[in-house]
Amino acid sequence: MKKLTLLLxxxxxxxxxxxQVHSFYYLKVPRSQASDFIQLHKTYTxxxxxxxxxxxxxxxxxxxxxxxxxxxxxxxxxxPDVVAQASAxxxxxEVFKNIDAMDATDxxxxxxxxxxxxxxxxxxEDHSDEVRVAFNDDFYITDKGIDFTKKHTVVFSKxxxxxxxxxxxxxxxREISRQPAIDQGYVKAIVPTGHYSGSSYTFQTALWYKxxxxxxxxxxxxxxxxxSDKEKEMWDLARSHTDEVLTYVGSNWEAVGKPTxxxxxAE
Numbered sequence: 010m011k012k013l014t015l016l017l018x019x020x021x022x023x024x025x026x027x028x029q030v031h032s033f034y035y036l037k038v039p040r041s042q043a044s045d046f047i048q049l050h051k052t053y054t055x056x057x058x059x060x061x062x063x064x065x066x067x068x069x070x071x072x073x074x075x076x077x078x079x080x081x082x083x084x085x086x087x088x089p090d091v092v093a094q095a096s097a098x099x100x101x102x103e104v105f106k107n108i109d110a111m112d113a114t115d116x117x118x119x120x121x122x123x124x125x126x127x128x129x130x131x132x133x134e135d136h137s138d139e140v141r142v143a144f145n146d147d148f149y150i151t152d153k154g155i156d157f158t159k160k161h162t163v164v165f166s167k168x169x170x171x172x173x174x175x176x177x178x179x180x181x182x183r184e185i186s187r188q189p190a191i192d193q194g195y196v197k198a199i200v201p202t203g204h205y206s207g208s209s210y211t212f213q214t215a216l217w218y219k220x221x222x223x224x225x226x227x228x229x230x231x232x233x234x235x236x237s238d239k240e241k242e243m244w245d246l247a248r249s250h251t252d253e254v255l256t257y258v259g260s261n262w263e264a265v266g267k268p269t270x271x272x273x274x275a276e
Contacts, residue, residue, distance in 0.1 A: 029067070029143035030094040031202055033209075034084040037135040043073070043081060047258060047274065049128040050084075054272040056121070057100060058261060059107040066097075068268050070260040072163060077253035080137075083165075087143075091205075094140065101125065139207025147183065149191055149199040155217065156264045160275045161197070161257040162218045167210035168247040175203065175211050181243035182212075190216065195227035210249075217257075224254070 038046045050071060058065070072083040088094040108121050155161070170178035179201075190196040198217035204210060218224045236244070244250075259274040 028090065029145055030088045030091050030205065031141045031143055032086040032088070032094060032138065033141060033207075034086075034132070034136055034138045035078075035080040036082040036084065036132060037079070038081040038131045040081065042131060046082065046128070046131045047071070049124065049131065051259070051272045051274055052121075053100075053104055053125060053128050054261065055270070056104050056107050056111075058270045058272075059110075060103055066261075068260060068262050069272070070262075071258040071272075072255035073258050075162070075254045075256050077251070077255075082258075083253075083255055084132075091142075101129070137208075139209045140205045141202035141209070141213065142205045144179070144201045144203060147179075147187065147199070147201045149187070149196070150266075151197045154264055154266070155197050157257075157260055157262045158264065158273055158275055162221050162224050163255050163257055164216045164218070164224065165253045165255060166214045166216070167251045167253075168212045169210045169249045170212060170246045171248070172211060174246045178212065178243060178246040181239055181246070182214075185237075185240055185243055186214075189231070190227065193227060193230055195219075195223045195230075210251075221254075 036046075054069060067087040067089055069087070070085040072085075074080055074082065088097065104125060105122060108118050111118060111121075113121075168178065168182075182201075187199060187201075190199065195218060196216050197219060198215075200215040200217075202213050202215075204212075218227065257275055259272055261269050261272050263269055263273075
């Protein structure tokens with residue numbers, strides 16, 4: 010049994026090396042301080058991105074909770090692979106190094122370092138986190154592009170097929186869920202990920218919509234009719250399932266699909 014477990018972990022780790030990695034953080038920031046947190050998050054993300062390119066995120070994303078569980082914000086940091094994520098620089102060290110290099114007075118630098126303490130407390134108190142690998146080949150983004158300076162509705166759906174059944178589940182998911190969502194035209198992007206470390210479901214999808222109205226239209230288009238045999242099989246393999254509706258708040262990503270050196274808060 011030990012040899013089988015070791016082999017399974019080795020297979021997972023090896024297959025993940027070439028995959029993009031997403032670090033998820035679920036934050037319980039007091040609602041009364043939510044606006045302050047967004048501004049602090051922008052400030053210290055911008056400072057973090059001022060320095061060298063070594064061990065930096067590919068991108069970073071902030072979402073606010075709309076419907077579902079009781080967390081306030083979700084932060085996602087993406088890395089090109091597991092090695093980059095595991096060797097990423099310490100955020101505090103990078104932020105303080107970049108503050109010291111700024112063209113600012115000693116007082117301004119000291120205030121920024123003090124502000125980091127408040128930001129860190131809001132970030133880490135009662136938070137949870139996990140690392141997921143991205144299924145890059147199943148990514149979808151509309152050929153019309155997405156304006157990341159605008160807010161969007163994003164649905165994170167979690168499914169929990171067993172490790173042995175995940176491939177079979179994903180084959181059915183592509184046919185029954187992914188492709189129809191693309192064909193109907195309401196979904197602007199689809200980002201599927203698999204569990205790597207932490208505590209969460211083995212499979213997750215993020216479906217991007219322009220608005221809650223488009224989400225409702227997509228839901229109505231799929232709400233009627235009897236399930237097919239393949240749909241029944243997919244849901245049996247899923248074992249358990251949850252949905253979270255979030256609102257996209259901002260990222261360091263431009264509409265043209267390139268990372269920037271600034272965190273852009275969506276309007």
